Amino acid sequence: MDPIYYYLIAAAVVAFIPLLRTLFCSFHTLVHEAGHAIAALLTSGKVYKISLFPNTEGLAYTSYRSILSGVIIYYSGYTFSTLAAILSFYLIFNGELTLLYYFFILLALCSLVFWVRNFYGVFWVLFFLGSAVYMEYYQLDTLREMFILFFSSILLVQSILSSFQIFIMSITTPRHAGDATGLAELTYIPAFIWGTLFFGQSLAGAYIIFQ
Structure with a gap:
């Protein structure tokens, strides 16, 4: 078996062990919230701060100028983490580990300097x-x-597990389904549609990676 599968198994196990989940899975939260922040900047919005929490949840405090920019910002979190996962494995498979290493460091450093405040x-x-x-x-x-x-x-x-969680919440508690709820309020498209989209694109990302 390719060694990368051992890392994937370890990552899946860690996701269900509370202390280890807090220690390691906050990385996905950081990437997710950074996606919101970057989208806000690209659409001429503002980023006030990012908060990360021990339960691996996070919040990006942003503002937007139009409904379209608001949709882009809400949509960007899960999308950015999926794209970041695809990019990561693309670089791994092409032997660009050092480049990926510095990408992680740069993203974390920029987030610390400009956004993370709690x-x-x-x-x-x-x-x-x-x-x-x-x-x-x-x-x-x-x-x-x-x-x-x-x-x-x-x-x-985590891009798969977190989007699956939002998918379930968008069906069971659509008014408390995070980004899916925000998108539903802006577009009047039901939250479960957005939850389905988030989960579907995470699976599509995994398919691309394994291909």
Whole structure:
């Protein structure tokens, strides 16, 4: 079996162990919320702050100028994390681990400097960056490779699990389904349609990766 499958299995197991989930899966939350922030900036909106929480939930506090820009911002979170997972495995399969490593660091660093403001969020991003700097300083190449493969796997697994959760919530509690609810309020398209879209595109992302 290809070694990457062991990382994917580990990422799936971690998702159901509370302490480890808090420690590692916040990476997906950071990427998700960064997607909202980037979309806000690209549509001339504003980003006030990002908050990350120990339960791996997060919030991006943004504003938008039009309904269209609001739709783009709400839609961007799950989409960005899926695209980031595809990009990560594309770079892995093409042997560009170093480039992916610095992409992770740059995204975390920019988020820390410009957006993340709550205590847990700052602590987690500093922990993530500190781990990366430690491995880089001491040239721990094997550990760095494991770091890259594991967090890429976290990104893929969590993009599927979190979108599945929103899909279920969009059916059972459509008024409390996060981004799907926000999109429903802006477009009058039912939340479960957006939940289905989020989950479907995460599965499509996984299909592309495994192909």
